[in-house]
Amino acid sequence: MDKLVVATHNQGKLREIKHFFSDIPIEIISAAELSESSPKETGITYRENALLKARYLYKKYRIPTLADDSGLEVKALNGMPGIYSARFDGAKATYHSNNIKLLGLLEGKRDRRAEFVCVMILIADDKTYQATGKVAGNIACDFSGTEGFGYDPLFIPVGYGRSYAEMEYKKQSISHRAVALKKIKRIIKTL
Ligand code: ITT
Secondary structure, eight states: OOEEEEOOOOHHHHHHHHHHTTTSOOEEEETTTTTOOOOOOOOSSHHHHHHHHHHHHHHHHOSOEEEEEEEEEEGGGTTOBGGGGGGTTOTTOOHHHHHHHHHHHTTTOSOOEEEEEEEEEEEETTEEEEEEEEEEEEEOSSOOOOSSSTTGGGEEETTOSSOGGGOGGGHHHHSHHHHHHHHHHHHHHHO
């Protein structure tokens, strides 16, 4: 396989995916480079939404396509925001407003456990492959770090005394996305 369409408009995800494949000879083409919009994420699971995103571009271009649907599941919020992580604070949500909303909902709470989940769908040669990555952690009481995107400044993975946003390249090897990407890379190498 020498080309891979990555069905995302999220620059943070795209940067991480490109970096992950930088050691193999594969051309990464993003949805933005194809001037494509994204389909409505009407699914109620990560898998359904990742399938919607991957199928939308695969049907059009017939080039192997990878989609990522991911989210942050907070225990004390019964798993919210989960698949609604991108627009947790509403239609006009920004990363910052989502983080502020999360901090507000957890104010005074001792249980700050959370899990980051990433479900990736790869479609190649009309076959569909799935890989999941999960990382357990805790939601910090305040922002720290400037790297990454989304909830990175608040998420402290178990076993690390710092947030994803303070990790620079370390996030690229231990994150929920990295776990899923390692599985996808193994599949890609066989195609
Ligand atoms: P695409 O659908 O175009 O890929 P999106 O941002 O809408 O981009 P999702 O629907 O999968 O993607 O939403 C995932 C949200 O979860 C994302 O916007 C972030 O707020 C959060 N998220 C996912 N992975 C993250 C990570 O590694 N670090 C921080 N936040 C993350």
